[in-house]
Amino acid sequence: MDLFELFDLEVRENIMVQDVRTDKQVRNRYSYDVGEKLVGAKKELRALKESFLVSFSLDVLAEIEKESPVEALNTLDRNTLIPFSFELEKENDIPARVAKLKQLLVGRIDKKPIADTTTARKLYVQACRRIWHDIQLIHTSEQWIDLVGSYGKEMQNGWYALKKDKNVTYTFKRMVEEYFDEFVDADGMELLILGKKFISLCTNSKSIKSTYLRVSHELTWNDLLTKKVTTRKKSAAAWSRKLPDTLQRKGPEVEFATKPEDVVTMFGLKGMQFGHYCTEQYAKEHIEHVSEALHDVARILGIPPKYIGLGGRLGLAIGARGSGNALAHYEPS
Template sequence: MNLFELFGLDVGEDLMVQDVRTDKQVRNRYSYDVGEKLVGAKKEIRALKESFLVSFSLEILAEIEKESPVEALNALDRNTLIPFSFEHEKENDVLPRVAKLKQLLVGRINKKPIVDTPTARKLYVQACRRIGHDIQSVHTSEQWVDLVVSYGMEMSNGWSAFRKNKNVTFTFKRMVEEYFDEFVDADGMELLILGKKFISLCTNSKSINSTYLRVSHELTWNDLLTKKVTTRKKSAAAWSRKLPDTLQRKGPGVKIATKPEDVVTMFGLKGMQFGHYCTEQYAKEHIGHVSEALYDLSRILGIPPEYIGLGGRLGLAIGARGSGNALAHYEPSTKVINLTRDNGVGALCHEWGHALDHFLYDCSHDFQNGSLAFLSTGKSIGNILPAMIKEKMQAVVDACKQGKVARVINVENAYSRKWYFYGVVIDSYDVFKGNVSNILESHHASLCRKLDTLSGATKTRMERKIEKEFEKTAQMLAAYHYKKTGEKLNEISYQVKGSVYFDTAIKLDKKRTKKYWSTNHEMFARAFEAYVESALLDQEHRNDYLVCDTYSFVYPLGEQREHLNRSIKSLMEVAVPYIINSIQGVGKDEL
């Protein structure tokens, strides 16, 4: 795909950067917006979305698709398409138990389509609206069972007929992931877009029965309508970037931008935006530093400066769209990097790493996807991206996580209680000849293998449970060792799978309610920063505005850093030519 065409650009003409300053920026010489207006959603799209959410018209959805697949996906929400509520069910004289069964059925539906294509989004709307209509006529538990069974029969018969007629040899999972648009219009296939949890419930009699029996006959409206109140403590920042007292840059001379238009033109950005509290002096300084930083980044990566904006896809904002306590952030929905006015120093490289990761994911779907994801996640990657780039990215992710980490567990309290010795750890004591470290390592590896079979919330719950059980097992092992040898251990050291970098990220995430540090895309972005700063230092260069403080504990260090640097360099050697060719409009067969 020619990305200039995608963003309405004509490479055959000299492009004038549009001045789109706000009323408050009219007299400014530096702090004013240029290029494409960096807003969340255009007024036209907002109007279309509002109209769609009233009518659920597929024609309007198609209009939104033309404007933006991302906005089309954002417009779809299970709870909006199926407006279910216990209050409404009570008003319609539905029994509490039946209302709960309906809620469980709706809850099995994916919140978004399982496949990221325009056809899938259209069918998701149709299927959700159909479910919403059907459950309105359900007033007894028997009717609920009949409805769920009928859905299962429809999907099973549709899939069987399709396989027979088309002589399909692929597995159902592969058909859904790779060939969805080719079979969804067949009879009985519409409901498949609602996801594997919905399919599992409707096509599995055991699942239907367990769901049916799970809901108590004694359920009351008070049980359903009483909302649970939960409170969460705000977590303190686990790490903050140490900013230099004075910004330093050491490197070859570069052309320094003097106004926003220069930055947009030099680096092929779609636009640049300044917050109204970004004074003229601040804006002037940021413009100069940004131009130096992006030149240094392009030199390290081996990509021409005009391609840093990823074909007019990437925007830059200074102090204009802050997010919580973040010093900087990348917005996947708008493809904009935002740096805070005062403290965004050193984060530009990290956020550009996110933009690259996101760009490659979108490339894999030929920019037809609506989901906002990253290539480093390894999930739902399209077929357009060359296999070599996928493999190189996976190699980087693997390098982030693979290795051995030394751990120590305190067992001083093992001797203050009575024990009943049992379990595989005690049974293996003689096999390992009393080597308590090796016993714990073996036991930890076994627990990790069990965890690897789980996913989502189930895995998170099990991780907490296993952590407590492992600590108890270590205490019991120490007591057993004391009984056998008379040696009292205060602690037991052992090794576990995983790099120090990954292990540190996991420990930081234990203080949070959601994973952040150990997610693939955040680990990639920090590793990308480390690669760029290492490359600068190898040349005896420095740019604090671009990147700084990557030798602290949240980054890869030592041998792992060197290994990751080689992996990222290998990735960029294949990714950069692909990015350039994509932007220049080279055909897919030439990439």
């Protein structure tokens, strides 16, 4: 029994590898996409993110979720969903004290949803955009108190309903993670996703009062807009790995690929993808090194090179994913 019999896979023979390069790759000799489309490319996610950050459309967020839930979470940012600034408040003739109260309210909101679910991310967007809409209507400290108090009453109704139905005494975070989706449509649930600090402020009359009193009536715009001078310590130089200018192979001779189609054909891959910022020289070098490395992997495993792609279930992306230090990664089906 060989590898493919064990996993019930079929080896693809004589498959025509299609050139599926993007518009920005038309003139490239090495850095272009081939084979089947590999989802989750940074260039595609970037376009979706840019669209979301303009429209805040839940439909666009759902598209990002399909590509990568992690990227959907990374897209959400409190300060983007609620673009509060003292400069904008001053332009709108809001009193300095009221602007500071608004800032303190926004600062109580968690920077990310408290639960890592699709529903939580959707509600986080809705809740943040609602807060942004509401605080733009606030022009006096009395209106601020009324707004915060109304949030508190709404959340108390939702929180009590959640605890009463489940009859448990779990921590808030566990309650949200385990049961939130079941009560997502219940009254008062939307704002709960903004986190414990926000809930604590809005549901506690003493907290509302202390926050209100903490902001001086004498506060001026000069106080808010004057930036404090800070000094930074010099950071230590980052470690850099020293590599020879020319890499020399010491192992057995192998067949080198010279273009993306060669890599896909040699190793039975689903496809190969390059990021738009991957230069031609970079792509050429990595096509050679990838083919060299995968031949070595096949030799170590004792399998034919064409088995590396698991019958076309795996693809390979170079410079097309993430913002970390990985140069390439396998893309599973």
